[in-house]
Amino acid sequence: MVTKRTMRTRLAGWARLTHMYGGLVFSSYFVLYAVTSIGFNHRVQRDFPYREAMNWAQQLSWPDAVDHRSRAEGIRDQLGLVGPIMGPVEEAAGGNLVFQVHRPGVRYTVRTDRATGMAQIHANRRGIRSVLSFMHGQGPVRGSWLMGGWWLFTEASWVFLLISALSGSYMWLRRGNPVVRWGGLSVSGAVFVLVFLWVIGW
């Protein structure tokens, strides 16, 4: 028969294992997150110097799409470029499109020319800071196993952070004087709520 005490001991064991091995799995992401966050906070990564620029032209067949953004996505896929379309998709003269595709370390500017059926691509190459910033919180990207894999890692990392917070709290509450333990957790929560309300101005 499984008693309440046995259940709690098992739960504590699972919490410890999840906290410990999950922490090892995401240790590299947490360090990357920390380094890039400090960079963002101190505006280190704001201006990525252009290291090198490249231009080329590619043949294009005009895709059928309901709006400019979907058409731009079709063009991006035809050109073999990988990464999300950032910023607005602008309409130039003659129904042509101008848009940007961002990939870690590279920013492509695509200008279409419907009359000649060509696309002009301008690639600005950036450095390690751009790569790290992109990796800080990358969303879903099609067409690249590496970026797809990193996106899954990113998704799993925020889920684990929450699990880690829960399992850590559980382990904290199991040891020592419950009044002190619950008191500490409550003070931590209260400080967060007060700072949060202070900053957002409520």
Add this chain to the structure above:
Amino acid sequence: MRRVHSYCGLALLFFIAMYAVSGAGIIHSSQLDLAPQIVTERVTLDVVGNPDGAELARYLAGKFGAHSRGEPTAVRENGRWIVSFIEPGGVVRFDVEPNLRSASMERRKGSLVQKLVALHKVSGFEGGLAYTAWGALVDMVSLAMVLFTVTGVYLWFVSTRDRRLGYAVLVASWGFTLAACIIHLAMT
């Protein structure tokens, strides 16, 4: 080491959880409705004298409870004053008549999720004491992530006899991250 790990975790627990939730909100921003709620209303003013932009902004902030990160902007356009109060996840914009008797007040108010997403993106230390404190907290949370990693790896090392699984996990984690960095750089 365990105490450092525990107490540091306890102090920053809710901030870290907030960053996890708001980070998820940013990654999934295309699936979320992050358009702010816009409310416009006509308001009457009782301004005394002929204030400059900063004085008018102070008056509007006091009367309508508008907040701003740093000084609000006040711009003169065709005799009208356009005063904007901008803070994470919200904007209040006043279009003040040239006679200073009335104004159009537009409030762009974000939901709690929008506020969280906006706060996630707040960086730097300027804009008043609250933002300086928040900037310091961002640094503390970031440094804590490194501290958790170092102390966590140490605690795993000293509390585990068979470390083969842990080594494999660590190598896979760091190998994947370093490989991703190197491949991205090589592809550029």
